Amino acid sequence: MIIDRETCIGCGECVFTCTVAAIRQADEKAAIDREMCVECGNCLRIAECPTGALQQDELVWPRVVRKYFSDNQQPWPKELCFSTGYGRGTDECKTNDRSGRFQRGQVGVMIEVGRPGVSASFRDVEKVLQALIKADVEFEEKTPLTALMKDKGKGILRDDIRDERVLSCIIEAKIKKEDLEKTIGIVKQVATEIDTVFSFGLVTRLEEGFQSPLEPVFNAMGIHPRPNAKINLGLGKPIFEA
Amino acid sequence: MSHAAHRFGTVEELRSDYNLLVKPYKALDDVDGKTKEEAIDKTEAMADIAFENGAVNLGRRSGCIGRGDDFRDIMKWRSLQGFFAAFSDKEKLKKVLKEYKKRDYGISVVAGGLIEEIFAMCREIGIKPHTILYSFGVWGRTELLPSEDHLKITTLCGHHMVSPAMIDHYVDLIRKEKISVEAASRKLAGPCVCGIFNTDRTAAVLTRMAGR
Numbered sequence: 001m002i003i004d005r006e007t008c009i010g011c012g013e014c015v016f017t018c019t020v021a022a023i024r025q026a027d028e029k030a031a032i033d034r035e036m037c038v039e040c041g042n043c044l045r046i047a048e049c050p051t052g053a054l055q056q057d058e059l060v061w062p063r064v065v066r067k068y069f070s071d072n073q074q075p076w077p078k079e080l081c082f083s084t085g086y087g088r089g090t091d092e093c094k095t096n097d098r099s100g101r102f103q104r105g106q107v108g109v110m111i112e113v114g115r116p117g118v119s120a121s122f123r124d125v126e127k128v129l130q131a132l133i134k135a136d137v138e139f140e141e142k143t144p145l146t147a148l149m150k151d152k153g154k155g156i157l158r159d160d161i162r163d164e165r166v167l168s169c170i171i172e173a174k175i176k177k178e179d180l181e182k183t184i185g186i187v188k189q190v191a192t193e194i195d196t197v198f199s200f201g202l203v204t205r206l207e208e209g210f211q212s213p214l215e216p217v218f219n220a221m222g223i224h225p226r227p228n229a230k231i232n233l234g235l236g237k238p239i240f241e242a
Numbered sequence: 243m244s245h246a247a248h249r250f251g252t253v254e255e256l257r258s259d260y261n262l263l264v265k266p267y268k269a270l271d272d273v274d275g276k277t278k279e280e281a282i283d284k285t286e287a288m289a290d291i292a293f294e295n296g297a298v299n300l301g302r303r304s305g306c307i308g309r310g311d312d313f314r315d316i317m318k319w320r321s322l323q324g325f326f327a328a329f330s331d332k333e334k335l336k337k338v339l340k341e342y343k344k345r346d347y348g349i350s351v352v353a354g355g356l357i358e359e360i361f362a363m364c365r366e367i368g369i370k371p372h373t374i375l376y377s378f379g380v381w382g383r384t385e386l387l388p389s390e391d392h393l394k395i396t397t398l399c400g401h402h403m404v405s406p407a408m409i410d411h412y413v414d415l416i417r418k419e420k421i422s423v424e425a426a427s428r429k430l431a432g433p434c435v436c437g438i439f440n441t442d443r444t445a446a447v448l449t450r451m452a453g454r
Contacts, residue, residue: 016407017433042403042433072401073303073435086303087401095267095350096373110375115245116393117402118386167402191381199248200378209370210361225376228256230247230354233339233364234372236267237348 001037001044003030007053014047014054019070019167020119030054038119038167039067041074062160068144070167076144088112089170090142093203093232100240101140106174107214108203109137109183113196114168120196122148122162125169128198129155131190132173135183140172177204180217201230209234245400246354246438247377250393253356259398259443260335260355262297264288265324267350272322282320284347289317289325291341296334297327301437308431308441316437324349326400326438336363343367394447395430398440403433409451416452423448 003014003023010028017023022036023043030053043049044056059067067074075086091099092110102108113128114120125145132139133155139146150156175183180202187200202225204214218224246261264285266272271281293300299308304319308328317325329335335353342351353360357374364371380387387393388406396404412426421429427445 016411017405018407019403019405021405021407040403042405046408046433072403091265091267093373093375094263094265094352097350098267098270102373108375112245112248115402116248116380116397117388117406118383187381194382197380197382197384197386199245200381201247201375202378203373203375205373206371209364212374212376214376223378226247226379227253227356227358228247228249228251228354229357229360229377230263230352230375231357231360231371232373233351233353233369235342235347235369236350236372237346238270239372 001032001039001041002055002057003032004053004055005029005031007051009051009053011050014043014049017043017046019117036119036165037066038070038165039063040070040167041067062164065148065161065164066166069169088144088168089172090140092172093230095236096203096205096232097234097236097239100242102174102203102205103242104205105177107177107180109171109173109175110201110203111171111187111198112168113171113198114166115197115199118197119165119167120169121165122157122169124194124196125171126155126157126162127194128171128190129157131186132171132183135175135179135186137173137175137183140174143170143172145169145171177213180214181221184221184223245397245402246352247375248379248397249354250390250397251443255394255443256356257332257359258330259440260329260332260353260360261438261440262292262327262329262335262338263324263352263354265350265352266322268322278322281322281349284349285322285324286317287345288342288347288349292327292338295337296329296331298330298442299431299437299439300325300327301435302326303435306431306435306437306439308434308437308439309428326436328438328440330440330442332359332363336367339363339369340367343369391447391451395444398438398444399434400436400438401434404430404439409448413448413451416448416454423452423454
């Protein structure tokens with residue numbers, strides 16, 4: 001995103017729309033910090049710039065990666081073969097009753113780096129990826145992030161995207177239930193090593209409708225999930241059975 | 243990730259914030275034209291039920307009622323994208339789920355909100371939940387986060403398109419009596435086209451932030 005200083009009248013209408021506070025008023029004009037801008041496009045859609053000074057410049061690789069991750073209206077291009085359609089992740093638990101993505105004995109690890117609202121560089125994303133490798137995770141194949149890995153076995157990203165920033169980026173992985181305690185320990189440690197935040201979620205199939213097989217581990221570790229969650233109700237058909 | 247598991251709020255506040263996601267599964271629903279059309283028809287019927295039973299917001303990439311878009315226009319888009327909805331009253335969500343169970347559409351349904359409340363309504367209706375995504379909150383440099391009140395609104399958007407500064411902007415306008423709390427809430431729903439943004443909850447938080 002760019003602001004044409006010649007036509008900007010400094011009305012400030014775009015400043016408050018920025019999801020990452022990358023637009024500031026300077027010398028009675030609005031200015032974008034291009035390093036912090038994640039190309040989410042929110043300003044262009046919401047601000048109604050009266051002079052058209054706010055513009056989407058042509059984004060080329062690797063900067064365009066910012067937009068694919070950050071702008072929920074921007075589809076991933078099919079020719080890049082990353083195509084999950086739109087957005088930052090997969091259906092994760094949303095269709096699990098029909099897809100069987102997470103099966104009994106498996107735990108889904110969902111880490112949204114940069115969320116909520118802090119944003120993240122891929123350097124931080126890579127730190128989390130490399131930490132998770134130590135937990136013997138299996139990265140979800142169909143995410144944009146996995147497609148951007150140079151070495152999946154080591155959690156190494158492509159060199160050309162490492163300096164890009166995104167509003168957030170979802171790491172989706174699976175572990176064996178017996179590796180849960182180790183994984184949580186690793187996640188706790190890497191949280192102290194990054195320059196941003198992440199929201200942390202775990203996915204499991206429920207037993208007999210209401211029993212969570214993970215609760216004994218949570219209790220033993222003294223960590224407790226928040227009281228609200230996302231629950232696939234099992235109304236899909238046919239139900240996937242391994 | 244719609245981030246529906248990570249909405250901020252106290253237990254009391256979360257008692258009036260539930261969300262719903264109806265999601266076709268492309269590997270099964272996009273195998274041929276007939277199957278696809280049937281899945282879209284079912285999704286539309288499910289959206290009708292959510293709308294008629296008092297969703298405070300409902301939407302998809304084509305728009306959302308929370309910011310004033312017309313429900314019929316939103317649903318004209320023939321797509322397997324599914325839809326999101328938000329409810330402030332658990333009894334209304336319960337009615338919707340009861341109807342889904344009765345009509346047996348076979349499309350995946352996800353409910354977000356307080357686990358104990360969702361489980362209770364499932365027991366009552368006879369639904370056995372299949373999978374859960376637990377939230378363990380935010381980790382890392384949490385000192386970079388805005389205030390709890392800001393987060394109670396920003397985390398209502400599935401893609402975090404509502405900025406803390408936009409909240410401050412409307413709080414200021416409310417204080418100056420240049421906009422009503424309800425109108426400000428609809429404005430804040432603007433960047434969140436998915437329809438999962440709860441405008442009622444937003445209005446309650448804005449009221450407190452504006453000291454009204």
